[in-house]
Amino acid sequence: MREPLVRTINVIGCGKVGRTLARLWTEHNVLEVRSVLNRSLQSGRQAVEFVGGGRAIESYAELETADIVMVSTPDEVIQQCCGQLCRAGIIQQGVVVFHCSGSLPSELLALARERGASIASVHPVRSFADPTAAVETFAGTYCALEGDRQACEVLCDVLHRCGAKTFHVQPELKTIYHVATVVVCNYLVALMEVGLRCFEKAGLPRETAIEVMQPIVTGTITNVFKLGPVRALTGPIARGELSVVARQCQALGQWDQEIQRIYEGLGLVALELSSAQGNTNPDALAAIRKTLQK
Ligand SMILES: NC(=O)c1ccc[n+]([C@@H]2O[C@H](COP(=O)([O-])OP(=O)(O)OC[C@H]3O[C@@H](n4cnc5c(N)ncnc54)[C@H](OP(=O)(O)O)[C@@H]3O)[C@@H](O)[C@H]2O)c1
Incomplete structure (x- = not known):
């Protein structure tokens, strides 16, 4: 059993992330x-109710002292x-x-370091x-940390105490690191929307299209985690079917050029996976590449 902590925290910007973490730390007595x-103030009061602790305040002048300050506002502020x-x-x-x-x-908080604070970011x-x-x-949620050693040690400890796993990210690579999360989370949603639009164009009502999509989407995701992306890839590019790919590019060009660009861009990534599978004639893959890059 680890010693219970008696640390205190202030939250500036207690929205979705802020109230989730604050409630976890409260519930786990961390x-x-x-x-x-x-x-x-009204939003602050709602946050306090959700968190189950703390006091909503209206201005910085009312802030109490605390061992930790979480700035979980939108990035811009x-x-x-x-x-x-x-x-x-x-x-x-x-x-x-x-x-x-x-x-x-975390360097965004450099002013706080000048005042003696130890600074970090937790994503x-x-x-x-x-x-x-x-x-x-x-x-089990992974949290990426970077910043001053003391801050990272304290934050790793309080995160581990509510079940999180932590890893280090290099501050200078954070932009690209974050692209990964945007692509697999936000763009996955956008990609589902593209699929729905294609189903609708083919005459399926949206509600039916969602039902049709669910098993193929969840099955594919299961395969990616079980087999890895190379073995999980199926479909015309995995089979080297140039004529199918060419017809689909042409049909999209006549209907929706945004979707055509997405189809072609992701098709090039699928092509690399297909090539890594090694089951398809390289000449067929080269011809598909030409079609996708037209
Ligand atoms: N959402 C996610 O899935 C997610 C995941 C990982 C990391 N993050 C990061 O977590 C941070 C917070 O995101 P979020 O999704 O939790 O945002 P959010 O739900 O929009 O909450 C932001 C909170 O900040 C408050 N706020 C805005 N401007 C403020 C200001 N000038 N002074 C004080 N408080 C202010 C808002 O107050 P009001 O309620 O009064 O407007 C709101 O409570 C961001 O840095 C984001 O990149 C988000």
């Missing part, structure tokens, strides 16, 4: 939430909020200040669309 500062936080005068030597952006470095790799569901399923 951190005591003190001040919660949102844009509106992190630096500005850090400036306001520093001017409030509660940053003392050894306080940990962190933000939750996946694409921005939980998951979607927080529904905070109640996120709390229930949080255990």
